[in-house]
Amino acid sequence: MTGTTAATAGAARRGGIAATLDSPWVRFAARRGGQLVLSLWVLVTASFLMIHLIPGDPVRGSLGPTAPADLVASKRESLGLNDPLWLQYVHHLQGVVTGDLGMSLSSQLPVSQLIGQRLPATIELAVLAFVAALGLAIPLGVAMGVLTRGGRALRR
Structure with a gap:
């Protein structure tokens, strides 16, 4: 055994930090955490690019086509x-x-305030949709399991 391997094995026997960091669950959580950060970064970057790549000027769109140029420039x-x-x-x-x-x-108004105002209705809709999906999926799954004798009829 090398010195580092012996030290790691000793820490594992003692329940030290090396044993905790070497756990498969810690590696799994770290990998998933990295995937989450990467996914969020891609989402934020894509939304930024979509906003900036669509044709037209958002300021001109909000102020109208007849808005004075100096007002558009100051708003921009x-x-x-x-x-x-x-x-x-x-x-x-x-x-x-x-x-x-x-x-x-x-x-x-602040966008976060607008989101906060609409969040309760959004959560209510999501919960109702989830319950409706479960109410439909569970009986259909049971029926398919019973009618196909455990899936055997589907394999023929």
Whole structure:
């Protein structure tokens, strides 16, 4: 046994930190945590790119086509749309991480406040849809199991 292997084995026998970090569950949780972070980053980046790649100017769309140019320019400046794209992306990431999602262009209210107002109804709808899906899936699954004699009829 090498020195590090002996030290690790000794720590495992004693229940030390090396035994905990070497656990398959810890590796599994770390891998899943990394996948979660990567998935969230891809989602946030994709939403940022979709917002910036759609045709048209969001400021012009919210103010209307007849809005004066100086008003459009000042609104673009206040929203940071004149900054380079990479800087807008950094500000977007900072806002998502800190929970500052900005102001709604249509209602002039904080986006987080608008989400908070609609969240209870969204959760209620999701729970009802889940219960309805279970109410349909469980009887159908049982019926398929009984009618096909445990799946044997499907294999013929």
